[in-house]
Amino acid sequence: MDVLVILIPASLFLGLLGLAAFVWTLRKGMYDDPDGDGQRILDPRYDDKPKPVTRQDDAPSP
Amino acid sequence: MSLATARPSACPACEAAPAAEALAARADPPDARLLVSVPGVHCAGCIATIEQGLAGIEGVNSARLNLTLKRLSVDAKAGIEAQDIIARLERLGYEAHEMDAGTISMTETERQGRDLLMRVGVSGFAMMNIMLLSVAVWAGADGPTRDLFHLISALIAIPTVAFAGQPFFRNAWRALRAGRMDMDGPISFAIVLTLFISLYESLLSGQHAYFEAVVMLIFFLLVGRYLDFRARAAARSAAQELAALEVPRAIRLDDGHETTVNVAELSVGDVVLVRPGGRVPVDGAVIAGQSEIDRSLLTGETLPVFATTGHSVSAGEVNLTGPLQIRVTAAGKDSSLHRMADLVANAESARMRYTTIAEKAAAAYAPTIPILSLAAFVVWYWISGGDLRLAMNIAVASLIITCPCALGLAVPAVVTAASGKLFRKGLLIKDGTALERLAEVDTVIFDKTGTLTMGTPVPTNLDRHPPDARAVALALAEASSHPLAQALARALRDHEVAPAELEAVTEQAGHGIEAIWQGTTVRLGRAAWVGAETRGVTAAYLAIGEQTHAFTFTDQLRPGAKEVVQALLAQGKSVRLISGDVDAAVRDLAENLGISDWQAGALPQDKAQAIADLQGQGHKVLMVGDGLNDTVALSAAHVSISPASALDAARAASDMVLLGRDLLPVADAMRLSKTALRRIRENLWQSGIYNVIFVPIALFGFATPLWAAFVMSVSSISVTLNALRLK
Structure with missing residues (x-):
């Protein structure tokens, strides 16, 4: 059972890592326009970097 | 809703004082964010066309289209208005509407x-x-x-x-x-x-x-x-939107000398002056001057009516062509506009329950x-x-x-599943409980102008007129703010007609435009004034010397109007048409669409009363309307829908908004709500x-x-x- 000493902190750490990633994506507004982001892949203008997101521009879909 | 649609601003003071509006625009923060709803976008091509198309406009910093919400947000310098953006989008081939002010301030x-x-x-x-x-x-x-x-x-x-x-x-x-x-x-x-x-x-x-x-x-x-x-x-109150239409100030005439006073200070018997382009601040009777009045606010009539001494006017109507002196018969709380706002407020609080x-x-x-x-x-x-x-x-x-x-x-x-489906079809649900209420509906009431029809007159016989007549008509029409003249000018421009060169252009308030063209007097206006025979249909008359031409107009049917009525009848709903317009126009449309139950000449109160009667008999009513005259009915009905082109107050009063031009999503919504x-x-x-x-x-x-x-x-x-x- 000694392995728990490593496994439990490891699982907690990975969980926190996932949570941090979620918080980051939410703050960056990555859930604001899922349809548009899917379509923008097809546009050669955004091959090098994504179109910059302007400050909180979109309200939640009513 | 002819004139009012063309100018959806709920800022009467701006209309009364254009200079103040320009001043306010200059005082805006340097960069403004404009939100525009673009219901027709669906692919990567749309994104590229729109974003690149807008980048070309002077003063636009950046534009980003949100495909999920079908909404365009534009970062622009002061001076760029939503109307400019919409005009460009329409040239690119996309229908667009300005977003509600309430939606824009949704950062909270x-x-x-x-x-x-x-x-x-x-x-x-x-x-x-x-x-x-x-x-x-x-x-x-x-x-x-x-x-x-x-x-x-x-x-x-x-x-x-x-x-x-x-x-x-x-x-x-x-x-x-x-x-x-x-x-x-x-x-x-x-x-x-x-x-x-x-x-x-x-x-x-x-x-x-x-x-x-x-x-x-x-x-x-x-x-x-x-x-x-x-x-x-974000819930907005239609009653407040209506109250915003009240003109805060009026010009009072005391022995021929003008004083600007608060509307609250006016009393019955005072005389006020209303300039062309201004909103009538009170209910009253015209005692001097002649003009044309846009009454679509209260009656839903498509075309402006002639007003001169002896005619009565109501608060909220717009004076179009000449200055009018009005003797006050009711002001402030007693005016018809205020009574309407009260009715709406009552209806709104009833619906909250x-x-x-x-x-x-x-x-x-x-x-x-x-x-x-x-x-x-x-x-x-x-x-x-x-x-x-x-x-x-x-x-x-x-x-x-x-x-x-x-x-x-x-x-x-x-x-969520249902409103997502309806949003993709072009219907925005503003209130989560609306679907539930919609499922209970058994009677549907439509307004005519602007709802079943597009509300904008379209010329029908341009090709029958000689090129000279068209060139002169365009030049005259461009000098007028009359809705028919503007519609004519737009259509002639689209036909690539070049305007004739005119001299001494003058506007005769209440009658039309007069000018000199190659030495002859030319007139565009009412039949009697230009010396033409009156036609049975809506028309603008042109006289070149002795020769007269009649440009006839029709109000276009909204796409999907016929289908939606048939679909609703097939679903077993009873469909009614209640309009403030004249008998003949309403009958024609009702017969055309197959609606047997119609009522013409209805005042805002009549519409609301008709709904109250139906609901009193245990019916659940869906009201579809767009005008200010529908606002009371929209808020009194069990559930209500308005098109995106409707006025702010009407949209605020309704539970759902049609995003595109098409009416057909109404029938889909009925089916889906069940x-x-x-x-x-x-x-x-x-x-x-x-x-x-x-x-x-x-x-x-x-x-x-x-x-x-x-x-x-x-x-x-x-x-x-x-x-x-x-x-």
Whole structure:
């Protein structure tokens, strides 16, 4: 059972890592326009970097 | 709604004083954000066309199209108006509408939405991590290992509950202080009690701890809360929008000398001056001057009417061509506009009292949670002969199992699925309860101008006129602000007619435009004035010397109007047409569309009265209208829809807004709302049945944390899947 000493902190750490990633994506507004982001892949203008997101521009879909 | 549609500004002061408007625009912050709804976008091509097309406009810093919300946000320098953007979009081939002012100032609601989503995320991650530990316990871990896992779970669960549970605690506390009982009270009680008992049990190395169940409960409830939140748009009051149309100041004439006074200071018998382009501030009678009045506000009449000495005018109407002196017969609170705003306010507060099916279910269910677990506690305390710990454990188990996990998701999941479907078809639902109300509708009332028709006159016989006549007509029409003249000018421009060169252009208030063309007098205006024979249809008359031409107009039918009426009749609804327009026009349209039940010449109050009568007989009415004269009816009806081109007040009064030009989504919405209501009922039954099965298990003391987790996730997921079945 000694392995728990490593496994439990490891699982907690990975969980926190996932949570941090979620918080980051939410703050960056990555859930604001899922349809548009899917379509923008097809546009050669955004091959090098994504179109910059302007400050909180979109309200939640009513 | 001819003139008013062309100028949707709810700022009467601006219209009265154009200089002030220009001044206000200059005082704007340097960069402005404009939001425009573009219902027709659907692909990567649209994104590229629009964003690149707008980048070409001088003063536009950046533009970003949100395809999910079908909404364009433009960062622009001061001086760029939403109208400029819309004009460019229309040239690019996309229909566009300005967003409601209320929607633009939604940054606060947006913050709340992200806040809720953050709590959903935190509780979701915590739930998964606790579950990881719980699986080991369920699989048979015991002794110190189990205690350790329980304590680690507690370490994750306690901060999570403290953060993610706040919305429930806050609502519960608010309800408690007000002496009410709602769903959040029992939920908060269950969460806190279960958490404490589980912690106590873990410290005493007890067998059962419900940490994962608590966090899971919070997670599923928050998901429901978030979906519910998204279904709700910022509520705006149509009564306030109407009040904004009241002109704050008027020009009073005292012995021929002008004083600007507050409208509140006017009294009956005063004489006020209304300049062309200004809104009439009071109800009164014209005593001097002649002009044309746009009455679409109160009557819905398409075309301006001639007004001269002896005619009466009402507050809110727009004076178009000449200055008018008006003797006040009613001002301020007694004016017709104010009475209309009062009616709307009454109707709005009546609608607030609608109880949704979810509220009914919650009201029936909320008290049973604490009562059941209290009963379990008392009975087990008695049976076990005073074993406090056992009784407490069973009470907590039944508390967590009865908690309405699926109930919180049952309604929002269906509403979200349905409104997503309708949004893609071009109908925006502003109020989550509107679908439920729509499902009950048996009578549909349409307004004519601007709803079943486009509300803009279109010339019908341009090709029959010689090129000279067309060139002169264009030059004259461009000098006038009359809706017919403007429609004519637009159509001639589209035909690539070049305007003739005119001299001495003058506007004869109430009659038309006069000028000299190659030495001859030319006139564009009313039949009698130009010396032409009156036609039976709407027309503008042109005279070149002795020769006369008649440009005839028709009001275009809105696309989908015929289909929607047929679809509604096929669904067994009764369809009525009530319009403020004249008899002949309404009859023609009704016959054309196959509506047998129609009424013409209706005042705003008549429309509302017709709806009140129908609802008094037990009918549920859907009102579809766009004008200010429909606002009272829109807010009095059981549920209401307006097109995106409608005026602010009308849109604010309606529950749903049509995003595109097409009326057909109305019929789709009716059909879909029926299915949605059926799914909601199924979901409520489904979550009820889970409880009927598992509550006895909890009460008899057989429930374990594994059971609680199983019941919660299975019922929540099945309810969600059922909602997604919606077609």
